[in-house]
Amino acid sequence: MIVFEFKVKAKSAQYAAIDEAIRTAQFVRNKCLRYWMDNQGINKYDLNKYCRVLAKEFSFAAELNSQARQSSAERAWSAISRFYENCRNKFKSPKGFPRFKKNCRSVEYKTSGWKLSENRKAITFTDKKRIGRLKLKGTYDLNFYQLDQIKRVRLVRRADGYYAQFAVKADLRIKTKPTGRAIGLDLGIKYFLADSNGKTEKSPKFYRCCERQLSRANRKKSKKYRRGAKLQSKNYHKxxxxxxxxxxxxxxxxxxxxxxxxxxxxxxxDLVAYVDAPAACRRLDLNVKGLVRNRHLSKSISDAGWSTFRRWLEYFGHKYGKVTVAVPPQYTSQDCPKCHHRVKKSLSQRTHVCGNCGFVEDRDIAASLNILQKGLSTAGHVGNYAWGDLTSWAVGAILSSNGESENQESSSIV
Incomplete structure (x- = not known):
């Protein structure tokens, strides 16, 4: 599944219609979640049937395309099924009980409710929300694909405008010449990554570099906020x-x-072995969402982008026919890569010194050597990705499970 994104150009009335469609999709999703809470034994198909009940009861819900309503119900069921899966797997951290959405930014259509123009440079939405014809601005060419290959169309609201995303079912495989090389990667905070060849990549720290500008903009926003006002001023919203x-x-x-x-x-x-969580934070259950609860490292962890890197690594590995292996992270920064003697060290110790064989190396590079060894030992069953889950970018056809469609701003600022 490939996701193409275009910026949308339209009139202010059309933008308002998109906002109304997004609010309706949020309403349907929350009502389906409430229906699941109030009734036992509800499954995915019951939620799809409930969408028809909502359309008869609420006129504004009937204005939204029927398959768009079903997509909202599928979003609710996605949260429910994830909660069930975490309970079955006895997830240590909070199980993730489904919550009601407050600030949705997208509405998703399936194969109906929209129509592309002949040159594929505009799209017209045909439901009763009166979105109308939207111009598509971008460099991608949809003429290479048939209309039946487009499985989903999504309208997304971001801080700098509105976007249209197209999920196209196509073969991603590209043949390349084998290089005959394998590598192990260790992600961290001091370095973005350290590989088994002894090379390191510095962390760019984009948030740290722009922190003063962000703080200044936040102060200006706060000065224009009026406490207790029902409607804020236009300057505040700007x-x-x-x-x-x-x-x-x-x-x-x-x-x-x-x-x-x-x-x-x-x-x-040809083979890339990596670990899900960096060695600096492996005591926190290997969950990036849980890792950021560490108040000493949370800002640096959020600024690193480990999950984003993993998604793109797995995506390119699938596209170019390369093997990517996620290995268990236990003791990769403690064991000696030469003699496998366990050398315990604190986070402040950045050099690995083995008292058994005398091997001395940078801590992150030594960890990458251990990761490579584990990756080579599990390369025979990489289809399970060493954890039993699918790749993070290929969970399903719904755009919310792809890396391209994640929310890129905090819900508190949009």
Whole structure:
């Protein structure tokens, strides 16, 4: 599944219609979640049937395309099924009980409710929300694909405008010449990554570099906020959007950096072994969402972009036919890569010194050597990705499970 994104150009009335469609999709999703809470034994198909009940009961819900309502119900069921899966797997951290959405930014259509123009440079939405014809601005060419290959169309609201995303079912495989090389990667905070060849990549720290600008924009926004006012002034909303655009710029810089590094790694190697969580934070259950609860490292962890890098690494590995292996992280920074003697060290110790064989190496590089050894030992069953889960970018056809469609701003600033 490939996701193409175009910026949307329209009139202010059409933007307002898109906002109304997004609010309706949020309403349907929350009502389906409430229906599941109030009734036992509800499954995915019951939620799809409930969408028809909502359309009969609420006129504004009937104005939204029927398959768009079903997509909202599928979003609710995605949260429910993830909660069930975490309970079955006895997840240590909070199980993630489904919550009601407050600030949705997208509405998703399936194969109906929209129509592309002949030159594929505009799209017209045919439901009763009166969105109408939208111009598509971008460099991608949809003429290479048939209309039946487009499985989803999504309208997304971001801080700098509105976007249309197209999920196209196509073969991603590209044949490349084998390089005969394998590499192990260890992600961290001091270095973005350290590989088993002894090379390191410095962390760009995009958020740290723009922190003063973000703080200044946040102060300006706060000065224009009126406590207790039912409606804020136009100047406040201008400052809020300006602050959100700065955050969006930082997130895009981080994404492009992770994309470039992942592409370079995949093109240079036939097998890439990596670990889900960096050695600096392995005591916190290997969950990035849980890792950021560490108040000493949370800002640096969020600024690193480990999850984004992993998604792009797996995506490029699938596209170019390379093997990517996620290995268990236990003791990769403690064991000696030469004699496998366990040398315990604190986070402040950045050099690995083995008292058994005398091997001395940088801590992160030594960890990458251990990761490579584990990756080579599990390369025979990489289809399970050493954890029993699918790749993070290929969970399903719904755009919310792809890396391209993640929310790129905080819900509190948009």
């Amino acid at each position: 400052s809020r959007k300006r602050y959100a655009r700065k955050h969006l710029r930082v997130s895009r810089q981080r994404k492009e950096y992770c994309k470039r590094v992942a592409y370079s790694v995949i093109q240079s190697n």
